[in-house]
Amino acid sequence: MTNQNGRFGIHGGQYIPETLMNAVIELEEAYNHFKDDPAFNEELTALLNDYAGRPSRLYFAKKMTEDLGGAKIYLKREDLNHTGAHKINNVLGQALLAKKMGKTRLIAETGAGQHGVATATAAALLNMECVVFMGEEDTIRQALNVYRMRLLGAEVIPVKSGTATLKDAVSEAMREWTSRIADTHYCLGSVMGPHPFPTIVRDFQAVISREIRAQILEKEGKLPDAVIACVGGGSNAIGTFYHFIEDKSVRLIGCEAAGRGIDTFETAATVNTGKVGIFHGMKSYFCQDEYGQIAPVYSISAGLDYPGIGPEHAHLHDIGRAEYVPVTDEEAVEAFEYLSRTEGIIPAIESAHAVAYAEKIAPDMGKDQIIVITISGRGDKDCAAIARYRGEDIHD
Amino acid sequence: MTRIASAFEKKKAFIAFLTCGDPDLATTAACVRAAVENGAALIELGIPFSDPTAEGPVIQGANLRALTGGVTTDKIFDMVRELRKDVSVPMVFMTYANVVFSYGAERFFGACKEIGMDGVILPDLPYEEKEEFLSVAHKYGVDLISLIAPTSENRIAMIAKEAEGFLYIVSSLGVTGTRSEIKTDLKSIVEVVRQNTDIPCAIGFGISTPEQAAKMAEISDGAIVGSAIVKIIEKYGSEAAPHVGEYVREMTAGLNGYKF
Numbered sequence: 001m002t003n004q005n006g007r008f009g010i011h012g013g014q015y016i017p018e019t020l021m022n023a024v025i026e027l028e029e030a031y032n033h034f035k036d037d038p039a040f041n042e043e044l045t046a047l048l049n050d051y052a053g054r055p056s057r058l059y060f061a062k063k064m065t066e067d068l069g070g071a072k073i074y075l076k077r078e079d080l081n082h083t084g085a086h087k088i089n090n091v092l093g094q095a096l097l098a099k100k101m102g103k104t105r106l107i108a109e110t111g112a113g114q115h116g117v118a119t120a121t122a123a124a125l126l127n128m129e130c131v132v133f134m135g136e137e138d139t140i141r142q143a144l145n146v147y148r149m150r151l152l153g154a155e156v157i158p159v160k161s162g163t164a165t166l167k168d169a170v171s172e173a174m175r176e177w178t179s180r181i182a183d184t185h186y187c188l189g190s191v192m193g194p195h196p197f198p199t200i201v202r203d204f205q206a207v208i209s210r211e212i213r214a215q216i217l218e219k220e221g222k223l224p225d226a227v228i229a230c231v232g233g234g235s236n237a238i239g240t241f242y243h244f245i246e247d248k249s250v251r252l253i254g255c256e257a258a259g260r261g262i263d264t265f266e267t268a269a270t271v272n273t274g275k276v277g278i279f280h281g282m283k284s285y286f287c288q289d290e291y292g293q294i295a296p297v298y299s300i301s302a303g304l305d306y307p308g309i310g311p312e313h314a315h316l317h318d319i320g321r322a323e324y325v326p327v328t329d330e331e332a333v334e335a336f337e338y339l340s341r342t343e344g345i346i347p348a349i350e351s352a353h354a355v356a357y358a359e360k361i362a363p364d365m366g367k368d369q370i371i372v373i374t375i376s377g378r379g380d381k382d383c384a385a386i387a388r389y390r391g392e393d394i395h396d
Numbered sequence: 397m398t399r400i401a402s403a404f405e406k407k408k409a410f411i412a413f414l415t416c417g418d419p420d421l422a423t424t425a426a427c428v429r430a431a432v433e434n435g436a437a438l439i440e441l442g443i444p445f446s447d448p449t450a451e452g453p454v455i456q457g458a459n460l461r462a463l464t465g466g467v468t469t470d471k472i473f474d475m476v477r478e479l480r481k482d483v484s485v486p487m488v489f490m491t492y493a494n495v496v497f498s499y500g501a502e503r504f505f506g507a508c509k510e511i512g513m514d515g516v517i518l519p520d521l522p523y524e525e526k527e528e529f530l531s532v533a534h535k536y537g538v539d540l541i542s543l544i545a546p547t548s549e550n551r552i553a554m555i556a557k558e559a560e561g562f563l564y565i566v567s568s569l570g571v572t573g574t575r576s577e578i579k580t581d582l583k584s585i586v587e588v589v590r591q592n593t594d595i596p597c598a599i600g601f602g603i604s605t606p607e608q609a610a611k612m613a614e615i616s617d618g619a620i621v622g623s624a625i626v627k628i629i630e631k632y633g634s635e636a637a638p639h640v641g642e643y644v645r646e647m648t649a650g651l652n653g654y655k656f
Contacts (some may be wrong), residue, residue: 019545179570292498
């Protein structure tokens, strides 16, 4: 869906300092060369299968289906991947690409820490240096992941500027990239930033819908009626949607983090509360004030706590192909507890946003209809924070 | 001759950058006047942005102080309107694409013309994306200033050929901020620029001392200084104007090779 200038409708583009232009042009050329290179793809597939544990399972959630009494619910188990989330799909692709480009150092931003952990993992595996930028606020919310990254040999730099969350980590990683380009690849974690990142990350995450499609056809002999995923920048969502975009019968539903509600200022629901703007290298929807100052956003989920959304999602929204719905902290926490209790699967609080929306719509759907929810990650990292939310201190 | 071109006509241009509203607009206006009285040939006014990704810690801090103080694009336009009653040197805005986009390019550049701004620098608007704002800027006679970076290499000629106002040559990799040493081979960059355009070029990023300014003047038409000035304003707050004036006088002298 990308056109020549990295546009998705009016969205996307390359709004970055001149200092980075040759770097993104070089990246695009390298990607265009390697994406169809059989040896590269063979190497990547081997890593995804033997190291990351793909293909991930498509699990029929029988108890949840019976309990909700409507559509059949399947869970795409990205939480079972090595490192515990979908992030590894993109990271292995980018790290391998960077290695082929002769880069020896990976830098990354991280919110919940899942992308940082995945990047640190790939760097360890491929003998690369790794520096991860993480909002100071998030290093506190996700202390376990900070430890994991350090254990894997990465340097974690707490970012104190701005709101000390994901957007500030992205800004700081971009600043770092402008100061050291020759040996460094910026391993961006979502379908955002300047072209070609939204396309590269989407292509590496599209494995999710490629597998769902084959798996559901094998199990049910037909396509799902809806696929649901949570959306921050939107990488697991675009991965979940991509191979269904042309199948108009499949509803594509992205669940945004509404925080304390879209009628409050404590929200991160970009499509529902933002407007078109230019930030972090792309044109897309952003939460911002009337003068274009980026709004401090909020969600219980550090991974969805971002004031923008990837440009391809912005375009899918504009053309009415995908729906973007708000899910509050409270709804997500309830879904976190619900899936744990009902299916014995503790989802990441990010993924719980998708589970919450499925709980809303499944009862009104027919028993012959099918919903696939992508469980983008596992929830171990969130247990302490959710306990805190429920007024319990478990001293993590 | 445009007002920007005239700034470079007789001598090397000292270009002073300030973040508007740091710590308040009255101080900004006083500092602009002090800079002009002491030889600044061109003033670069930063419209603060919440997430200034091209800035180092010093100017990030200025952006934060200004926004916390409640400055807005409209209030900055009002300040410039007042300044223009007695300040005749060319002035350009430096801000981020979203500040212009969200205000509406038509309204923004229209206001620039009305209040007497000569150009706009958008560090997150590279050559590939400039078309979006260029036609509107031209409609109102405002120059969209292009930047060239140490990594531009094969892009220098392309950028220089279409550049207007003056060319902003970024001295070093990374973000804004003072540096003890500038290692980029700026001489060869300027050579390629000269082969492709007649407009003046000035060097910015990392310059803070008269000696550095003198070096930059040897190879280009001027020097842009931001973080060093912002540091003075950070230190002296609303009393900063005379200190900024004194600093600009030393730098201007250094730039034009005088002993002091």
